[in-house]
Amino acid sequence: TLFSAFSSESEEKDNEYSDLLETLQVNDDSINKYNPDVQLEQEQLIKLIEQAIETLPARQREAFLLRYWEEMDVYETAIVMGCSEGSVKTHCSRATHALATILRAKGVKL
Numbered sequence: 001t002l003f004s005a006f007s008s009e010s011e012e013k014d015n016e017y018s019d020l021l022e023t024l025q026v027n028d029d030s031i032n033k034y035n036p037d038v039q040l041e042q043e044q045l046i047k048l049i050e051q052a053i054e055t056l057p058a059r060q061r062e063a064f065l066l067r068y069w070e071e072m073d074v075y076e077t078a079i080v081m082g083c084s085e086g087s088v089k090t091h092c093s094r095a096t097h098a099l100a101t102i103l104r105a106k107g108v109k110l
Contacts, residue, residue, distance in 0.1 A: 045108065048103065048106055048108060049099070049103065052098075052099050052102040052103055052106075053065070053099065055098075055102065056095050056098055056099070059081070059091050060091045060092075060094050060095040060098065061095065062081060062091075063077060063081060063087075063088050063091035063092050063095065064091070064092055064095040064096070064099075066080055066081070067088070067092050068092075074088050074089060
């Protein structure tokens, strides 16, 4: 999946994040693809997310996109990036925190 969503800040740090695509996915795509309001809202949200991703530092952006856009696991991402699995996890964690902050500031409810 592409993005990481964010739980309430009261939860433990390790459990703060779940998958944002789960948030973005619609329960019944067949209904919503014919609903222009839903389509427009989703397109606007995707644009905001893409803009936010572009603001990330290069390594965070790379790790994030490989993990969530390309759906690589941590091991595969580490090989592509030429770093440790721990570094991949750190880059992805920092990216999701930064994206959450950016998106919340733009009024996106996560």
